[in-house]
């Protein structure tokens with residue numbers, strides 16, 4: 001029954017994809033409207049418009065370009081011409097670095113907040129104030145103080161990943177079932193051992209939820225951050241290709257950004273599955 | 280065995296009332312338990328039984344008075360006093376073996392993992408869960424979970440076993456089987472135990488002494504009932520014993536009416552510090568009569 005459902009769902013997915021591709025193909029097929037165009041205007045519009053083809057690339061153009069990228073994803077011909085693989089690697093590297101730093105700070109701090117009602121009350125106003133700030137708003141300050149665009153991007157990732165993880169960790173730690181803590185108390189478990197053998201496993205699913213939210217936000221933010229700071233990265237690549245008027249590459253970047261985001265999320269979903277316990 | 284192993288001395292517990300002031304759950308509460316003895320506490324819901332047990336466990340401190348175990352005032356939880364919790368309280372991310380090993384390794388911090396495992400498996404076998412040791416709590420039935428709780432409590436070889444309505448969520452058949460096991464283990468090992476229960480028959484079967492608590496707030500210990508049934512009693516033919524109905528009726532009578540009316544009608548000579556000890560037995564003239572109280 002359920003395998004039947006899976007099969008039908010995948011068939012439907014393929015049908016939707018095919019319909020989309022066909023519609024896209026038809027919509028971007030050549031038009032003959034250029035004949036009536038004012039030559040000055042046609043010049044402004046560039047080559048694609050004047051040759052009677054839509055400026056919007058069709059699925060076949062994009063497919064061909066993807067193959068081209070796949071053939072040499074890591075070429076490097078100077079600062080403005082690097083393979084999409086290299087650009088992605090830069091972005092993923094920044095995200096992972098900023099994210100790892102955020103994990104290292106958010107989980108211990110969240111633990112302390114969750115364990116101590118005093119710290120919770122004391123730190124809550126700061127968290128509430130800092131949390132809604134768009135991470136990009138930190139960028140000028142980061143650039144001014146750090147004076148390095150690459151590190152500033154990492155800092156922005158760090159700051160945007162921090163809050164969901166910290167809040168979820170604190171919540172998970174604070175809501176560990178009292179009876180489990182009582183078990184630890186009656187067994188005279190020392191605080192450090194209790195933190196690692198009772199509280200951490202009990203709060204792990206909540207913590208992982210926060211980590212998943214954070215990696216999603218981090219991946220959203222890196223594109224915007226790299227557009228701002230420039231140099232390298234998939235965000236910079238998108239912006240650069242837009243300036244080159246290579247809509248094909250922009251579309252491919254969008255696809256790739258979605259794909260990587262999905263993989264990052266799936267990876268954490270796997271980990272979450274490992275630490276989730278049925279009650 | 281008259282040595283006072285556990286002694287609760289004038290303990291009180293109060294909670295602030297929502298509107299201000301205080302509710303006294305109980306006040307000036309006294310009783311003692313002997314070594315190797317099985318006690319049950321019976322009383323209506325909300326009278327403070329769990330609170331008394333938590334004080335004995337060291338999970339809560341009394342607002343007044345002390346609880347003394349083996350000559351030392353209780354200041355916090357201790358590995359000498361194992362608790363079987365009402366809601367089994369197993370750690371769901373650990374297997375059966377993991378849950379029991381957690382207790383064993385807390386008790387003997389420098390034991391090797393082999394030794395810990397051997398000790399844990401010994402008690403898992405004792406409660407009849409051999410073969411299920413790698414299952415997670417979510418894969419166990421209610422009775423099996425409660426067994427793991429028992430194995431975990433016994434595995435640390437405590438001086439005292441504290442149980443808060445351990446079997447109340449189980450069906451009659453499973454409950455019976457576990458009562459048999461707990462009784463066998465306690466008798467075999469000379470375990471001192473204190474159990475809270477709502478079930479009169481459970482108390483009659485398991486307890487040497489039954490502590491009767493009146494309704495709260497301001498709950499009191501009305502009396503301490505000695506079990507007149509022989510020590511080698513069996514669950515299936517309890518009711519054939521001549522004293523069974525005397526004891527049962529006495530307990531039921533307390534739960535139905537005297538738990539409520541006791542405070543208005545305190546018997547002459549009642550002393551909170553020495554609650555009367557009562558041993559209901561059948562009188563030759565009225566078998567099963569309920570008023571067969573011989574103050575001891």
Ligand SMILES: Nc1ncnc2c1ncn2[C@@H]1O[C@H](COP(=O)(O)OP(=O)(O)OP(=O)(O)O)[C@@H](O)[C@H]1O
Pocket residue numbers: 294295304322323324325326327328329330331495
């Ligand atoms: N944290 C608390 N704040 C205020 N009142 C409390 C608190 N904990 C318990 N009480 C009160 O103390 C009384 C005794 O509670 P306790 O849990 O000891 O009852 P119990 O005899 O174990 O009842 P039951 O048989 O239902 O388990 C109850 O009336 C309860 O309302």
Ligand SMILES: [Mg+2]
Pocket residue numbers: 328329330443
């Ligand atoms: Mg209770």
